Amino acid sequence: MVEPKLSIQNLSYTFSDGIEALKGIDLAIQPNELFVLFGPSRSGKTTLLRLMNRLSDLTHGSTRSGDILFNGDSVFGRSVNLTVLRRRISMVFAVPTPLPGSIFDNLTYGLRMAGRHSQAEMEKRVQISLEQAALWDEVKDRLDTSAFALSGGQKQRLCLARSLALEPEVILLDNPTSGLDPISTAIVEESLNQLKQKYTIIMVPHSVQQAARVADRAAFMLDGELIEVGERDRMFLNPAKRQTEDYITGRFG
Secondary structure (H helix, E strand, C coil), rough: CCCEEEEEEEEEEEECCCCCEEEEEEEECCCCCCEECCCCCCCHHHHHHHHCCCHHHCCCCEEEEEEEEECCCCCCCCCCHHHHHHHEEEEEEECCCCCCCCCHHHHHHHHHHCCCHHHHHHHHHHHEEEEEEEHHHHHHCCCCEEHHCCCCCHHHHHHHHHHHHHCCCEEECCCCCCCCCCCHHHHHHHHHHCCCHCCCEEEECCCCHHHHHCCCCCEEEEEEEEEEEEEEEHHCCCCCCCCHHHHHHHCCC
């Protein structure tokens, strides 16, 4: 049996104001699948993503119990190097945030921080990551221009390419198409379908419809609880739980 890429074990998380964001979550995410976390606002989806690469450490006063195993090892272990962990489990946020500088500078910043300064290697990684993010053909002749000149959809794909340049094992996507037009959304979704051949992708989608389009498997979350998990067709065509069906059909949310 294949070992899960990520194994969430009885995970609970409470913010400093006493709000219980996660309640005893158990979940196994397999290598090379596109796994979707969906549910209404404040159901715990983004909190769970942020715990996977310990961006949650930036939230002071919160408490956690349970564990997350990455390739069998706890992400909360004392010997874990957070910089290395966040390269291996990379996150792309809802609002694209290009760095000041050129497109090329954006894509090589992480490589330089990781001590990789070979010009030939950087050029190779830039092209590969842009191709993977379905952006190469649009920007290959203007890599030295400002990243801020890109369109919204291009900026989001640039941020995805910036994560891919460091060759992570897992990509966390938090509403990556929330501000994009339908054409840009379709391009991003198609690139994700290709990327899962190499990476494990965990995504909080923009809508139920997007979740049903892209997921291999999906988990429905509500008020910090994991209601049910299953293959895409079962989850969106024949959910086992009434809460899931009510949310999918628009009775609440």
